Amino acid sequence: MNAVMDDLVDVPESWPVVSHEVKATGRVQNFVEERVVTPTGDTMVRQWVGHPGAVGIMALDDQGRIAVVHQYRHPVGMRLVEPPAGILDMDGERAVEAAQRELAEEAQLAASDWSVLVDLFTSPGGLEESLRVYLARDLRPAPRPDGFVVADEETDMGLAWLPLDTLVERVYAGQVQNPTMVAGTLALALAIATGRVERLRPPTAPWPARTLKEARDRKGA
Template sequence: MTMPLDRPEAWQIDEHRVLGTGRVCSFVEDDITPPSGEQFTRQYLTHPGAVAVMALDEQGRVAVVHQYRHPVAMKLVEPPAGLLDAEGESFLLAAQRELAEEALLKADDWRVLVDIFTTPGGCEESIRIYLARGLSAAPRPDGFVVEDEEAHMDISWVDLDELVDEIFAGHVQSPSMVSGALALQTARLSGRLDALRPADAPWPARDIWAARVAERRAMESGE
């Protein structure tokens, strides 16, 4: 039996409309024609994508941040993470920057832990979650200013086994934290940590995202 895998598939966009534009995301609407020929409409949020970091120390602890998330009115336990919104910055450099900015850490060993779509039914956000090991203290990058939610963010170390228990108890709900912790625990228990993908492994979802962005921009400009 062939293993079912995610695969690229782009249905025809007949018309694209921008319903609202924000600082990070836009709310858009597409008229779509699938291979069967009937047309339907879908609304969704655009998103630049993000990276997150599961920073694991030699004691089996993970560095986590406690960040207020206004849409859900909760302060969530999350891995250090940030948007892919710096022009020309590699995914790995973005992850390294976020680890220094939010957790004041750097790492000697970087690997790709897991790639996810957070809410593919309504938002195009994709996240690459890295595993970082060989940790040591690091200063915040020059020019970085702590503001908004980050000014109220706490940092702590949590035992990975306990973190997994809290996820199954329903006490930890961030998609990057749930995916990252469960993937990390699986990799650790199965002896896969050193066999994880290299830090510069291809990320096909981002190529698809870039093509879709170019298509939308062309439709918005009337080209």
């Protein structure tokens, strides 16, 4: 494939799948194996994890601080500094609505000013998860949503406020490693430094990764 380097962006592409097998089904994720035909005509086997996608929130107050949680993550055996975040597992809920819900659930906050900070795939070599990180400003206290019950890791999860500059330093020191936190911290710091904050995408901006996933899910249904 030839391309002008100045024009390189992420684009949808789909190689032919000659077999698809769900090896294991979990509560949130599935483990999939597919045989795929490459452009050379060869066949490769790829194993990957299906995922519903997620949102994260960089909640910035008027003192330049970010609301963070300190959450135990069993697969890596660490308690991580993270922004409020959650998976997109509720049918019919828009991404920004999920972000608003997660901010209330995990930080008991609401925000009047929302924008899209950055979109990413967390581990595209083997994980389907797409992630949208929002910037939330003009914060105020809010109750947890009706019916929400604190459970599992969240029963032992603290909330704190850290200056954005402190988070930047801790990212570069290797002391903050959650991908949502790293991406959100550096994207926000750069947006502020370059005067881009007021030019960020609106909260309902198109999210091509989600549109593509939904189309693939419908095709496979």
